[in-house]
Amino acid sequence: MSISAKDVKELREQTGAGMMDCKKALQEADGDFEKATEILRKKGQQLSEKRADREANQGLIVTRVSDDGSKAAALEINCETDFVARNDDFQDRAQQFLDIVFENQIESVDELLETEHNGLSIADHVKDMVGKIGEKIKINRVVFAETDGFFISYIHPGNQLGVLVEFEDDVEDPEIGKDVAMQIAAMNPLAVTRDGVDSSIVEKELEIAKDQLLEEGKSEEIAEKASQGKLRRFYEERVLLEQKFVKDNSLSVEEYLKNNDTPLVKSFHRLQLGDDS
Structure with missing residues (x-):
């Protein structure tokens, strides 16, 4: 059966798969779009299984905080190469998955993978990404948290390190909150206070x-x-509150916060690419 370039383009726009893959799927399906989509999905699943043992140590950390600072989410998604991690489509999907975590208050990777979006589980969406991209894709970690205090987030340039910081109360100056988040990113504390170690x-x-x-x-x-x-x-x-403040070593982090009339830190999440600790 002859397949038009228009049909190939339409299937590509629907699925994100490569042009040749779309053409082959349409030919195999005798022009039936639904069957062609299923063929592409099965191909993605087969490729996902083949690449299951591959190393996926590149990727992105993404975060989201509600406007009032009461809710926060973070997600780590991995791939095999930095080239894919910098791809706009990969980054868009990472943000889409993060939004699903945030909006559905999802607290584990397993829960996220089972969640349905546009008629497919997130696990199937990931398999579709594998079919399109040709690399192993893995959602490694998710975080969702709520507070009666205030969350601040920080993403280090390159999206390989992200921090969520929970403060005991509202933070009037976001730059001060960001300073503390950057401190956590740079100094990797074990806990907020000694009791947390x-x-x-x-x-x-x-x-x-x-x-x-x-x-x-x-x-x-x-x-x-x-x-x-x-x-x-x-x-x-x-210990975070006892660490020397990186921007002024004459002060501890606790002293820096108190000097600026900013609430103390209650907890934090530090996500570094490939670090599960």
Whole structure:
């Protein structure tokens, strides 16, 4: 059956698949658009299965915060190459998936993949992307959160690192909130306060510090006391409110916020491409 260029173009606009793929699908389907679309979808699924074992360590981090700062969402979507990550269509789909997370208050990747959009599950939309792009595509992480305080987001240039920061109350100056989000991006704190640091990490740091001091010839008693001092320095490096503020090392982050009459940080989410911690 002869397939017109107009039909190929129309199917391409509907599915996003390549011109040759659309032409072959229409020929196989004898010009039936519905069948041709199904053929393309099956091809995407087969390609997705073939590429399942491939590394997908490129991609994007995207975030969204409501106008009143009460709701926030973030998403990490991966692909195989930076070339695809910079593609407008890939970026548009990432934003579309993020909006679905935000609007449906989705809190896990599995929940997102099961969610339907335009008659297909998000899992099937991802398979369609694989068929069109020819690379492994994976939604790696999603975040959705609500607060009675205020969220600020920050995306580092290149979209490979993003931060959501929850403040205890409204933030009147967004630039101050952004400064703190950039601090989290740059300094990668473990927690907002000491209480938020996992006890096993604290115990390990104390053990390492004490062992080092004992190897230096310090007595058990001195090593015990001195290891507490090393732990304090650890907190200053890895606890957000105790960290030196990157724009003014004479202040801690907590002092910077208090000096600017800005609420303290309640929690944060830091998403770095390929880092699941």
